[in-house]
Amino acid sequence: MSLSNEPFQLPEIVRTPSRFRNPIGKYRLHRTTACTACGRCVEICPYGVHIMKRGKVYIKNQYLCVGENCPRPCHEACPENALSLKRNPDFDALGDFRWPADLLVSTWYMAEFGTTPSLGLEYKVGSSGGGFDKLRILMKKKTPGFDDISDDDVDVGVVLNRRNDNAHRVRIEVPFYGGGMSYGSVSIATILSRIKAAAALGTFCCTGEGGYPDELKPYDDHVITQVATGLFGVREETIKRVKIVEFKYAQGAKPGLGGHLLGDKVTPGVARMREAVVGFPLFSPFPFHSVYSVEDHKKHVDWIKAINPQALVSVKVSTPTDVDMVAVGSYYAGAHIIHLDGSYGGTGAAPEIAKKNIAMPIEYAVPKVHRFLTEEGVRDKITVIASGGIRTPHDVVKIIALGADGVCTGTADLVALECIRCHNCESGRGCARGIATTDPDLMQLMEIEWGTQRIINLFIAWRKELIRILKRLGIKSLKELVGQTDCLVHLDYLKDRSTV
């Protein structure tokens, strides 16, 4: 990750199945008593759905069934007609327009296998009817010479420090890092899984504003610590420990609303970390009380640099209409990274009305900022990170083509941990999957090793897919993609759909 001599080694993919007994798939197979256990289905199924055990045939991995897309469908091949196929009603109850069931299930698949699902699942776009879901990447038919390039020769890393000042030279090996989720909003196992995965992938993960648990210490070089408006858990020590400090001015999911951790989630552990009172809600004010203008902001940045002169400063802002001014102002105040958080993101804890109505969609904000910084002549001196609703490697390509340098992920990580998007994150004991909880019992639902590997698998799959797309576009380095909007089309403005 730093520019050391050792070449970076990608971690291994280890298959990591669901921690629950019946993972949700798209299809459901039914076996009648007419089955004679002839073993035909076990033999022909390419996905290992059926198994033979002690002379009996079982449906073991129903969730891997690709249904109608199957090249060798078992239900048609069954000599006894004992098998029938239908859609899984659980699947149809899952998800929402932004994260439809297909995306959730394909993300789970990637987290299990480390590769994109082969058939039957739409893993590229959601069905929100706008934003990334209306954009498509214009693939070239074939670029000569790109067939036999090895994956290792395609560079998807991002240099985060472009100011050439005293701060650390930092490069991330994949064009994404983990967005802030505080200790208190999610469990320590979730935080550790994300950070350990980030360390393995040569990237970073942000602590959020709930403090810097000691368990994270071994991964200091991969931690971004957040200085947010509540200043919870922010100490000089935590700022000195890390390579990147992030100022959170606003969240795209709820700009102008500050932060709010309901009393329910403030368990003794959380209260200890934040040095607050058990059971009382914790407010992060919506502004920094010490920052009401850009020169205050500069002072704020100078302060962090006074504490940790080598730290990179990232400024996380939402996307107001004058986001371009904000970006330029941040640059002049000394920021290394401007992190634009658009409106599609947010877990269940952000109010729906805020998520859907306040900030500017990220695909509008990024080109605006990119263009403005270019006109100002400072685009190559600052790193633009986009976040807020980045769900797939295709989203990554789209937003980079619109002008970002990299992205920040949040919900995707949680989905890799088998989040089902039930939107109960704000109540501490509401998380059915033991992810966004601080409840000591619910936290037991997940193990760190499992979570780490799931996230590693997901992002290796993303990386592979990214490289595949880049090769198709005839690009060897992700840097070349930045701002190449001609790689994209918008479905509403497309005449000839055949090219997509």
Next chain:
Amino acid sequence: MLKNQTITNIIQSRKSLVQDLPQRTLFETEAEGGCGVTGFACSIPVRGKHIFEPSKQMHNRGNGRGGGIAAMGFDHRMLGVSRDILQDDYILQIAILDKTVVHGLEDRFIKPFFRVDLSEEIPHIDDYRDIPSLDVRPPDVRRYFVRVKPDVLKSFIAENHLEGLSERQAEDEFVYQNSFLMNKTFYDAFGKQQAFVLSHGRNFFILKVVGYAEEVVRYYKLDDFKAHIWIAHQRYPTKGRVWHPAGAHPFIGMNEALVHNGDFANYHSVAEYLKQRNISTLFLTDTEVSALLFDLYIRTYRYPLEYVIEALAPTMERDFNQLPLEKQRIYRAIQSAHIHGSPDGPWFFIIARNDTENSRLQLIGITDTAMLRPQVFALHDGQVQVGLICSEQQAIDATLKSLSDEDPRIGTVADLYWNARGGSHTDGGAFIFNLDETDHDGFERSMTCVDKFGKEIHVPPNQTAYLPGRVYYIMGDEDKDRFHVSEFFELQRADLLYENMRDGIGKWDYADIMECLREIKKWALRGDAYFKVALDALTYLIDRRYPTYDKKRRSVLQMLNHTLETILRHLPSLEDEGEKGSYRLIDWESRQFFRGPGYQEKVLVVDASLFPPEGDHCDSRLIAEAYFRGWRRFIVFGLKGQRFHGCGLGPESGGVRIDVYGNAGDYLGSGIDGLSIYVHGNAQDQLGQIMKSGKMVIYGHTGQTFLYGAKGGEIYVMGNAAGRPLINAVGKPRVVINGTCLDYLAESFMAGDPLNGGGFVVLNGVSFHHDGQIIPQATPYPGSNLFSLASGGAIYVRDPHGLIDEEQLNGGEIVSLEAMDWDLIFPYLQENERLFGIVVEKDLLVVDGERKSPYNVYRKVKPKQAKEELEDGLEEWGE
């Protein structure tokens, strides 16, 4: 009725000005953050170079993309006109960006309407590149002294039915409208930019550049140009590499120049409000809007200044209810009429105004209701009076220093420094320095300072100032040792030396004090042990409050500071190895010889005067580095607002002590974890943020957002903490504030249970009378919001008369003090007594001359129902 008709007619007459303006569907505004603003008024005209220092001090509040100054109240001889012309004529000052338009402009807008008494191009240096930081050539400026021709004025009045106005008022209106037309014709923020009117009022002018404000002074050769009032502005626009000079502050209405620090949230709605009154903006900044608003209220509606301020910064909430009924009625009317024009968000205005009808010059500072921008006011009284308004105190002191270097009648310290409480019933959040004519020449004026309500600010009476130029004779033939300071040095008793001097000041004159300080200096240079006594005694004298009798405290302070700095500068430099003694001096020049402490070297003395305020080379960074090299004890002096002292030393810095003299800057001690830091004087904004542990002592007032997000530590403040102290503080900070706070004290305070290791604030609500007596403030806490949304901790208020009421609370409750509360806070009050001399038994527990029980003096504010819920929570969590 007639009055209303006149107002309608004025507004109507402006209709033709704006109706053909291009309609822009969206008002484009320019992103601009806060800025640095400074202004001062002086009873004698002073040179432009004095605005130079404070402007430079606030470089870090601008980015060199726009600066401007306004000067008001001139000596007519410097302008080459007669006194009458200066008094009566409008100074029409026009920036020419495109030389070809000059003739056309004069033919169209000046010659037909005006009698021109003098027309000139104002001088500037030959080549703007001689000023290295100026990237863009400043505009050429033409100055015209004009009066409107009588026949022109007559027909203007007749056409627009302005008979209700006096001739002068109508003439003002004509000038105003003519300038608007000129701007409309020759300046388009989006298109051609050929010329624009800088200012058109009487006895003042404005100049602007794309650069820093002080470059205006240099470029236009104003170093030696004299005026009564100077204001300057450093701008921090974020748009464009080069932006139009007309966008820089100050902006004009008619006879006022306004600079602004902040940013309106409701620019569009205010612009719309103005548009309904036929006033359109041309320069796309909220400052222009502010100036136009001010002009609308004061000239069109003819409101008295108090009402203008009310219209801009309405009195709200509890403060409103505290106003007299009659005032409430008027204010209510103003608010209902003008609330849509009231700027919302953080802002702070400094206005130079020529109140032509009363032959009075004014310097006005107005802060917004929520007090979101930093602001400091200061008054210097004496033979020469100076009133100052700035964003930061060091800019005030830099101005005074600069003035004092030229005119010894001006001291380096002001008599009074204070913050305004925005939209309050106490001071209205605004102060006005009035300069009235005293003699016919108008070269010398007398100054008064009043708040929004007209209440005058007084300095202690009957005290004389020290005049360095004057010869002070030592009376009598006493021998050299007549002050007997030697015995204190031999006994090593700094405390006795302090007491001796403190008690001596009453009977001594300035010559004696000087002589005594000279003695002390002599002793101090004889070795470490003596130096220590001198340092401690001088520090006591600077820190403590005691009567200075017929002498001004500022003068005594000036002499003490001077002596202290001289002594400190005599210490051996760090570059000379092998010197004896444990003190080593480092300054900007010798910083390259920086090293860790040698044998016996204990104290690093940092002369900060030439260090930059922030960045890789600032002195606080040097201190952090020195700490890692082994230094543990620091004395910093000569500060001019340098920031971040005590930051960056990391955790477990216990045992480190930093003493800070001079104008300490923002963010001091933010993040400290273990060390002790002592500020000998007033401190600024954002102190002690996220402070974890350690000790902070402030011998003066402190600024905005004190201890934001603090986690712990022991903190003592001798004076007031401005707005929003202790917001979001958690853990166990233990704070004693002897003065009060403006508002929002301890919002979202979450510091556990104070009786079980949590945090608290003791708010004493007292102040020092100039005779050194401790007196209660009018109320221990004037703000409308105390302890809002707090879930933990407590505030112990010294409130023997029960002045704090439920209305000020939001989620808190007032309970009486119990024995364990008193046991908890008593040790902190004892330490407070040791530090500041505020005696628990004599000062704090005595009410109206009578010793009371602490349970009748202090009251406790704690979170409502905190207890039950806490127990609930614990039970449920099974811990």
